[in-house]
Amino acid sequence: MRTEMRLTGSGGQGLILAGIIFAEAALLDGNNSLQSQSYGPEARGGASKAEVIISKEEIDFPKVEMPDVLLSLTQVACDKYSAEIADDGILIVDETVDLNDVKESVTLYRVPILKTASEVIGKSIVANIVAIGFITEITGLVSKQSVEKAILNRIPKGTEALNKRALEQGYQLAVALK
Amino acid sequence: MRTEMRLTGSGGQGLILAGIIFAEAALLDGNNSLQSQSYGPEARGGASKAEVIISKEEIDFPKVEMPDVLLSLTQVACDKYSAEIADDGILIVDETVDLNDVKESVTLYRVPILKTASEVIGKSIVANIVAIGFITEITGLVSKQSVEKAILNRIPKGTEALNKRALEQGYQLAVALK
Numbered sequence: 001m002r003t004e005m006r007l008t009g010s011g012g013q014g015l016i017l018a019g020i021i022f023a024e025a026a027l028l029d030g031n032n033s034l035q036s037q038s039y040g041p042e043a044r045g046g047a048s049k050a051e052v053i054i055s056k057e058e059i060d061f062p063k064v065e066m067p068d069v070l071l072s073l074t075q076v077a078c079d080k081y082s083a084e085i086a087d088d089g090i091l092i093v094d095e096t097v098d099l100n101d102v103k104e105s106v107t108l109y110r111v112p113i114l115k116t117a118s119e120v121i122g123k124s125i126v127a128n129i130v131a132i133g134f135i136t137e138i139t140g141l142v143s144k145q146s147v148e149k150a151i152l153n154r155i156p157k158g159t160e161a162l163n164k165r166a167l168e169q170g171y172q173l174a175v176a177l178k
Numbered sequence: 179m180r181t182e183m184r185l186t187g188s189g190g191q192g193l194i195l196a197g198i199i200f201a202e203a204a205l206l207d208g209n210n211s212l213q214s215q216s217y218g219p220e221a222r223g224g225a226s227k228a229e230v231i232i233s234k235e236e237i238d239f240p241k242v243e244m245p246d247v248l249l250s251l252t253q254v255a256c257d258k259y260s261a262e263i264a265d266d267g268i269l270i271v272d273e274t275v276d277l278n279d280v281k282e283s284v285t286l287y288r289v290p291i292l293k294t295a296s297e298v299i300g301k302s303i304v305a306n307i308v309a310i311g312f313i314t315e316i317t318g319l320v321s322k323q324s325v326e327k328a329i330l331n332r333i334p335k336g337t338e339a340l341n342k343r344a345l346e347q348g349y350q351l352a353v354a355l356k
Contacts, residue, residue, distance in 0.1 A: 020194060020215075027217035036214035037198075038237065039205035059216065062241050156334060 002055040003141055004064040007131070008081045009073030011048045014128030019050035021132060021150045026054040028146035034059045047077040054141060069139055071131055072097055073113060090139060092131070109138065109177060116169050126166035133170020138178070144171075180233040181319055182242040185309070186259045187251030189226045192306030197228035199310060199328045204232040206324035212237045225255040232319060247317055249309055250275055251291060268317060270309075287316065287355060294347050304344035311348020316356070322349075 005022065007015040016037050023035035034053045042049070051064040066086045072078035072093045085091055087105045095112045102108055111134060117127035129151065136147050148167065155163050183200065185193040194215050201213035212231045220227070229242040244264045250256035250271045263269055265283045273290045280286055289312060295305035307329065314325050326345065333341050 016198060023215070023217050027221055032216070032218035034214060034216045036212060036240065037201070038210070038212045038240070039201050040210035040236065043205055058218065062214065062216075 001057060002053065002059070003069065004067045004086075005052040005054070005069040005071075005135075005141070006049055006064055006067040006081060006084075007051070007071045008047060008049045008077035009071075010046060010077065011043075013048070013073055014125065015048055015050045015071075015073070017154060018128040018132050019052045021147065021154055022052045022054070022135075022142060024150035024153060025142035025146040026052075028149055029143050031056055032059050034062050036062065042080070045076075045080070047074070047080045049077070049081065069135060069141065071135065073127065073131070092135065092138070109134075111173050111177070113170075113173070116173060117166060120169055121162065121166050123162060123166075126163060129163050129166035130170040130173070133167040133172075134174045135170075137171045137174030179235060180231065180237070181247065182245045182264075183230040183232070183247040183249075183313075183319070184227055184242055184245040184259060184262075185229070185249045186225060186227045186255035187249075188224060188255065189221075191226070191251055192303065193226055193228045193249075193251075195332060196306040196310050197230045199325065199332055200230045200232070200313075200320060202328035202331060203320035203324040204230075206327055207321050209234055210237050212240050214240065220258070223254075223258070225252070225258045227255070227259065247313065247319065249313065251305065251309070270313065270316070287312075289351050289355070291348075291351070294351060295344060298347055299340065299344050301340060301344075304341060307341050307344035308348040308351070311345040311350075312352045313348075315349045315352030 007018050009015050019035045023033040026033035032055050037050045053059050068086045069090050070085045075097050078093050078097045090107045092109045094114050095110050113130050114127050117130050118124040185196050187193050197213045201211040204211035210233050215228045231237050246264045247268050248263045253275050256271050256275045268285045270287045272292050273288050291308050292305050295308050296302040329341055
């Protein structure tokens, strides 16, 4: 009934925007959602995190404690955050990230998100949209229709085709692994 | 030690971005901050809100309860949110908003934020930056140096001069009222 997602990486990877897009897509699906990011000693350490809570019910407790879905696009972020994940959680890391000590009960995906953005699409700035496509296809947490609308609401005009391609590539990375 | 801010208006007025800018400026000032927005039945009603908590200490309770600073850019948002404000709070509304039943202890500013953006700057899209300038000058909650850095980190390249002018106009609206 309540799903917690944490999106981690470095500043400038567009993870706050990714969180806002997931939260707006959840609203379009008829759910409640909360998106947040905190800034403090952690942020000063170079790792950035954005969080989303999606629920059918009103969200009383607005804090992510044990994410059901955790994305880490960088080694620093993964080292810092990967221990905090639900036992049956889904951990998605970029293929450039080395892992150790992941709970056996966690479902793990190691995916070329950054490379797909920079080499297949040709714009590393859309790595966040590739990640949104991957997470959407793997988890079904938001509908594709809603995530596409939410993306269009939030990206600069003139970048629609680019972002659509990035999203499709994210879907395809997931389809290939399912 | 802890200040709660709620930025309200309609979707598309850039209030989430304004919240992110305040939170990042607070971090640059050496404070902790949390920025969030919730989506639910309220958001479906046409009023948008973004929230920021700024604190010297770690932020344990991540929910805004009684904002110390409340901005309302639209009538709908003001009608919905203006009752929830700290007794010694600061309420800032656009001059197009009619007020009734504001606690006497609240400090009230009715300011031409939307008109300044659309007529003085010539771009209604920078109303959020005018508002940031006004709030920064009136409250001193974040430093000007940090807010300027945070804005530059978050706006599209090529819009620096436009946003700088909007921020300056916001400062000046506040100076004129102090």
